[in-house]
Amino acid sequence: MTALTGPGPRPAPSAxxxxxxxxxxxxxxxxxxAQHAPWLLNDTVCTWSAFGxxxxxxxxxxxxxxxxxxxxxxxxxxxxxxxxxVAVYGVDLLLKAVVREERPCRSxxxxxxxxxxxxxxxxxxxxxxxVVAFAAAGALWLVDRRVGAVAVLAAVAMAASRVWIGVHxxxxxxxxxxxxxxxxxxxTVFATHGARWVExxxxxxxxxxxxxxx
Numbered sequence: 001m002t003a004l005t006g007p008g009p010r011p012a013p014s015a016x017x018x019x020x021x022x023x024x025x026x027x028x029x030x031x032x033x034a035q036h037a038p039w040l041l042n043d044t045v046c047t048w049s050a051f052g053x054x055x056x057x058x059x060x061x062x063x064x065x066x067x068x069x070x071x072x073x074x075x076x077x078x079x080x081x082x083x084x085x086v087a088v089y090g091v092d093l094l095l096k097a098v099v100r101e102e103r104p105c106r107s108x109x110x111x112x113x114x115x116x117x118x119x120x121x122x123x124x125x126x127x128x129x130x131v132v133a134f135a136a137a138g139a140l141w142l143v144d145r146r147v148g149a150v151a152v153l154a155a156v157a158m159a160a161s162r163v164w165i166g167v168h169x170x171x172x173x174x175x176x177x178x179x180x181x182x183x184x185x186x187x188t189v190f191a192t193h194g195a196r197w198v199e200x201x202x203x204x205x206x207x208x209x210x211x212x213x214x
Contacts, residue, residue, distance in 0.1 A: 016102030019125060023170045027104050031166045035112045046114050049161035053129065055154055056136040063140050063147045068212035072202065073195040074143060075210055080191030081139040088135040088183045092128060095179065101125035104169050113166030127168045130176025133158040135184035142188045
């Protein structure tokens with residue numbers, strides 16, 4: 001069973017922005033529900049929140065594999081997905097450094113969390129996990145609708161899990177979703193310009209990796 005961390009004294013104030021006035025009440029309601037939820041549900045959510053991003057890496061591989069039967073522009077998009085996600089994550093880190101929002105588990109007195117509250121200076125807005133998950137989902141949607149649909153559902157589950165375990169406000173994950181999609185979609189479309197390089201590679205030694213057997 002996951003070890004639950006209960007209410008405690010209010011942490012010492014920090015230089016970070018306090019976002020509790022935005023939706024701190026909703027955050028408290030959600031974590032209160034988590035506190036009284038069955039342990040099996042909470043263990044499942046904690047495990048997903050900690051390791052679920054690995055699924056998106058697997059979906060990227062599936063999208064690449066399926067793109068071997070598609071044209072060169074689509075393969076260019078499939079190959080670009082990991083690069084797009086890394087680029088969006090870099091923007092996310094910059095936003096965190098600018099906004100400097102303190103974690104809700106540090107700002108709200110008596111916060112209940114299912115996971116340890118992240119250390120100071122590990123800012124809350126936007127949610128890294130939500131940004132990465134939705135960036136991957138947005139990019140994959142433009143490569144393969146079936147794979148993308150799975151990724152979208154997984155991204156929603158990832159974002160929700162970050163609030164449920166108590167390490168993010170709802171607005172953190174909502175902003176993360178918007179940032180991820182808003183940046184990943186145009187970047188993935190732009191990656192289509194790499195089709196001419198894919199076309200060349202498909203005629204060379206990399207052909208087995210880029211074209212499915214007839």
